[in-house]
Amino acid sequence: MLDAVRTARPRVQVITNPVAQGYTANMLLAIGARPSMTSSPEEIAAFIAVSGSLLVNLGILDRHRRDASLTAVEVAREMGVPWVLDPVKVDISPPRLDFARTLIGMEPDFVRANHDEFVGLGGADTGEEAVRHFAARNLTTVALSGPVDIVTDGTRIVRIANGHPLMDRVTAMGCAGTAVAAAFRAVEPDPLIAAAAALTVMGIAGEVAAAASSGPGSFAGAILDALYGLDAATILEKARLT
Amino acid sequence: MLDAVRTARPRVQVITNPVAQGYTANMLLAIGARPSMTSSPEEIAAFIAVSGSLLVNLGILDRHRRDASLTAVEVAREMGVPWVLDPVKVDISPPRLDFARTLIGMEPDFVRANHDEFVGLGGADTGEEAVRHFAARNLTTVALSGPVDIVTDGTRIVRIANGHPLMDRVTAMGCAGTAVAAAFRAVEPDPLIAAAAALTVMGIAGEVAAAASSGPGSFAGAILDALYGLDAATILEKARLT
Amino acid sequence: MLDAVRTARPRVQVITNPVAQGYTANMLLAIGARPSMTSSPEEIAAFIAVSGSLLVNLGILDRHRRDASLTAVEVAREMGVPWVLDPVKVDISPPRLDFARTLIGMEPDFVRANHDEFVGLGGADTGEEAVRHFAARNLTTVALSGPVDIVTDGTRIVRIANGHPLMDRVTAMGCAGTAVAAAFRAVEPDPLIAAAAALTVMGIAGEVAAAASSGPGSFAGAILDALYGLDAATILEKARLT
Numbered sequence: 001m002l003d004a005v006r007t008a009r010p011r012v013q014v015i016t017n018p019v020a021q022g023y024t025a026n027m028l029l030a031i032g033a034r035p036s037m038t039s040s041p042e043e044i045a046a047f048i049a050v051s052g053s054l055l056v057n058l059g060i061l062d063r064h065r066r067d068a069s070l071t072a073v074e075v076a077r078e079m080g081v082p083w084v085l086d087p088v089k090v091d092i093s094p095p096r097l098d099f100a101r102t103l104i105g106m107e108p109d110f111v112r113a114n115h116d117e118f119v120g121l122g123g124a125d126t127g128e129e130a131v132r133h134f135a136a137r138n139l140t141t142v143a144l145s146g147p148v149d150i151v152t153d154g155t156r157i158v159r160i161a162n163g164h165p166l167m168d169r170v171t172a173m174g175c176a177g178t179a180v181a182a183a184f185r186a187v188e189p190d191p192l193i194a195a196a197a198a199l200t201v202m203g204i205a206g207e208v209a210a211a212a213s214s215g216p217g218s219f220a221g222a223i224l225d226a227l228y229g230l231d232a233a234t235i236l237e238k239a240r241l242t
Numbered sequence: 243m244l245d246a247v248r249t250a251r252p253r254v255q256v257i258t259n260p261v262a263q264g265y266t267a268n269m270l271l272a273i274g275a276r277p278s279m280t281s282s283p284e285e286i287a288a289f290i291a292v293s294g295s296l297l298v299n300l301g302i303l304d305r306h307r308r309d310a311s312l313t314a315v316e317v318a319r320e321m322g323v324p325w326v327l328d329p330v331k332v333d334i335s336p337p338r339l340d341f342a343r344t345l346i347g348m349e350p351d352f353v354r355a356n357h358d359e360f361v362g363l364g365g366a367d368t369g370e371e372a373v374r375h376f377a378a379r380n381l382t383t384v385a386l387s388g389p390v391d392i393v394t395d396g397t398r399i400v401r402i403a404n405g406h407p408l409m410d411r412v413t414a415m416g417c418a419g420t421a422v423a424a425a426f427r428a429v430e431p432d433p434l435i436a437a438a439a440a441l442t443v444m445g446i447a448g449e450v451a452a453a454a455s456s457g458p459g460s461f462a463g464a465i466l467d468a469l470y471g472l473d474a475a476t477i478l479e480k481a482r483l484t
Numbered sequence: 485m486l487d488a489v490r491t492a493r494p495r496v497q498v499i500t501n502p503v504a505q506g507y508t509a510n511m512l513l514a515i516g517a518r519p520s521m522t523s524s525p526e527e528i529a530a531f532i533a534v535s536g537s538l539l540v541n542l543g544i545l546d547r548h549r550r551d552a553s554l555t556a557v558e559v560a561r562e563m564g565v566p567w568v569l570d571p572v573k574v575d576i577s578p579p580r581l582d583f584a585r586t587l588i589g590m591e592p593d594f595v596r597a598n599h600d601e602f603v604g605l606g607g608a609d610t611g612e613e614a615v616r617h618f619a620a621r622n623l624t625t626v627a628l629s630g631p632v633d634i635v636t637d638g639t640r641i642v643r644i645a646n647g648h649p650l651m652d653r654v655t656a657m658g659c660a661g662t663a664v665a666a667a668f669r670a671v672e673p674d675p676l677i678a679a680a681a682a683l684t685v686m687g688i689a690g691e692v693a694a695a696a697s698s699g700p701g702s703f704a705g706a707i708l709d710a711l712y713g714l715d716a717a718t719i720l721e722k723a724r725l726t
């Protein structure tokens with residue numbers, strides 16, 4: 001899938017928070033995708049028209065980006081462009097949670113969340129059955145990150161045990177990881193496979209980068225280098241899927 | 243204090259300029275704090291309620307962030323959350339200076355400024371007596387950065403001679419340093435001690451990072467690595483306080 | 485020219501997209517210039533008054549920054565501050581293209597574009613004659629980036645064959661490169677020479693950085709280090725101008 005992205009160089013339209021924009025763009029470029037971050041209402045349709053997928057991230061949400069997100073999702077659905085949702089910190093902010101629920105009703109290809117966000121969204125807990133149930137009830141795929149990531153569409157389930165603690169010490173790492181998943185979705189029709197592959201590749205890149213880093217500052221760059229250089233042999237050797 | 247932050251992992255609410263957001267978040271993560279950058283009026287109270295401190299930075303100020311800053315400071319004061327002010331470039335922009343004066347009247351725990359900003363705020367000069375006088379008159383603590391940093395609450399005074407010239411060649415380094423001070427304030431009730439400790443730790447991290455860098459690009463990451471790895475022995479060995 | 489910037493430390497006022505702000509600021513600091521990123525209407529004039537040049541970048545354009553750009557260009561022209569235009573992705577967005585055409589009518593010192601943007605602006609193709617013709621017709625200098633960069637004012641022409649493919653794998657690299665050209669313009673009255681020197685220096689820094697990098701993550705920092713350390717001997721040795 002990484003090879004497919006490197007060859008096809010899909011354009012990924014990203015509506016995300018200002019903290020995450022630069023790092024997300026650099027991560028998409030590192031895997032060979034072409035990022036666009038525009039969110040103005042008069043321009044968004046033109047950008048989605050040339051994109052392979054759309055990512056909507058709710059971090060640091062303001063009214064402007066909220067409106068842009070709705071417009072973007074509507075346009076993407078009309079055009080048949082797949083879209084994915086990253087409901088950042090919905091567990092803290094009630095108005096953001098309401099908005100996330102509205103968006104989940106608009107049929108994202110998958111929703112990526114961490115433990116707190118998933119419980120905030122209404123997951124009973126983050127055990128496998130609760131996640132599977134949530135996915136089935138909401139007719140979407142859930143990619144739940146944690147010590148062991150869980151990806152499920154309500155029927156099938158993938159568990160991924162890759163990753164490194166330094167990934168939690170770089171801002172926007174999760175946001176950028178969801179962008180990688182969105183890029184994979186642009187070249188892979190099955191949302192579950194796209195999301196699971198992205199979390200696996202991110203986790204392995206994190207492990208490779210940690211071995212070459214002396215802290216979160218060097219790690220932030222090293223994981224981009226790792227994604228850029230990652231090959232099939234390393235992925236097959238290091239993937240810990242169950 | 244660094245150990246206290248690493249253990250308590252306080253949430254720090256930051257209202258800052260878009261250039262500084264990513265680097266500030268990464269610096270807070272490097273020391274173990276948890277950053278939040280939200281500034282929308284409908285969400286800010288929910289975030290401050292779970293925060294240990296608030297930082298208001300006036301760089302690249304616009305109307306939206308000006309309003310958000312006022313709301314945030316009011317909420318923080320109601321909730322008893324300490325807050326600190328970074329009046330970026332008030333010496334250049336008269337409307338920004340007016341706003342900074344309004345905020346100083348709202349009793350920040352400390353104000354961090356460089357030479358030009360301090361004189362812009364009405365400091366007679368940046369000699370020790372002028373800074374001490376300004377702090378006493380405004381009932382706040384001043385953390386003045388320069389070749390030798392000065393921190394004073396109008397009575398006590400600390401001078402810090404740590405740091406490295408490369409710190410002036412990375413954007414948002416000062417903004418991020420104030421965020422470190424805000425994180426320290428979340429675990430230390432005395433604003434003078436929190437600010438002085440933060441400037442000391444930042445200066446030492448800058449010296450450690452410079453020794454491992456070949457220019458401002460590698461330095462920007464290396465200082466995050468240094469903050470992440472800094473231990474008490476290194477701080478005691480390198481601190482140059484008078 | 486790099487020495488002149490390092491000595492004079494010109495202030496460069498930049499109105500650019502949020503993805504590019506941090507990296508652009510760091511690149512300006514790396515070469516010794518002093519960046520300012522303010523774009524609020526009530527403050528922009530005060531900042532331009534102390535600036536040596538102005539850069540207007542159209543990436544991720546919104547209404548607020550569109551208005552700020554117009555105001556800034558008007559103020560710069562009144563004050564005699566040179567200004568330059570980076571019409572990012574005008575080939576994709578028709579409203580952005582209209583706005584770029586309005587700005588080109590306001591006599592930028594030079595316009596920097598890649599192949600798609602230049603054709604979007606109305607260039608017949610990106611052969612030398614078409615670029616020269618466009619520059620002559622629009623009374624400006626064009627700096628066209630590509631495998632071989634072309635800089636022309638309609639009469640004179642410079643071709644620059646420096647650079648490295650990793651430059652396309654870091655977001656905002658082009659935006660930041662135009663900022664370097666704006667900084668050079670602050671110390672060099674001839675727009676063609678300023679733009680050509682900047683593209684040459686950027687290309688050489690890219691080559692030096694690539695030799696010290698293991699991918700786009702380390703490259704992003706290494707090119708800042710390279711710009712910070714670049715000396716006349718290296719530039720003379722590596723420049724490939726025709």
